[in-house]
Amino acid sequence: MKKPFILCGVILVVLFFVSCKKLGKRKEFDLNYTEDITIPSNSTLLSLPFDIRSPETITNSKAEYKNQGTSSKLVESVTLSKLTLKIKSPQSENFDFLNSIEIYISSANTQETLLASKNNIPENGLKELDLDVCPTNLKNFLQDDSFILRVKTVTDKTIYYDLTITTDEVLHVKARLRNIFK
Secondary structure (H helix, E strand, C coil), X not given: CHHHHHHHHXXXXXHHHHHHHHHCCEEEEEEEEEEEEEECCCCCCCCCEEEXXXXXXXXXXXXXXXXXXXXXXXXXXXXXXXXXXXXXXXXXXCHHHEEEEEEEEXXXXXXXXXXXXXXXXXXXXXXXXXXXXXXCCCHHHHHCCEEEEEXXXXXXXXXXXXXXXXXXXXXXXXXXXXXXXX
8 A cells, every 4th residue: 555655656756857857958949030231322532421220120039938948938048149240132242341340239128239330341351240249248238029139330441332231140148948847
């Protein structure tokens, strides 16, 4: 009679420790965002800074967190791991016109924060440019439904036509897993 109770007790203790271990597990995954930003033509040769705002980007992070087995409440950190700029149009253009660039992120409930930058961009015909990313925790930006990028540039050449640049952002997420028993 005692053997079944002891066996059940042992099984419950093992399940408890295994479940506690699983509940403490963490998951890491990447979120990718792509946006197009248009740099308007300019008629000056001066190296004046100017700002460009991206259209509002829908984060869709809640659905992505759910697909990954976590939720926004369980996210510990979100950091930008890569931000790449690519010339979309005209395809014959390159980044030789660009002297420096800074990209900032903002959302409804957060203050603007520097995401990435690049200074003293060489004039060697680059069509793709990897920016230096900031190690800021962007968790609060992805808890909002959308965010906006502001691009601050300094050009060192005249731009005779509008340029469309694609930004590819990779955000690395570290989160705890949801309760495995649900």
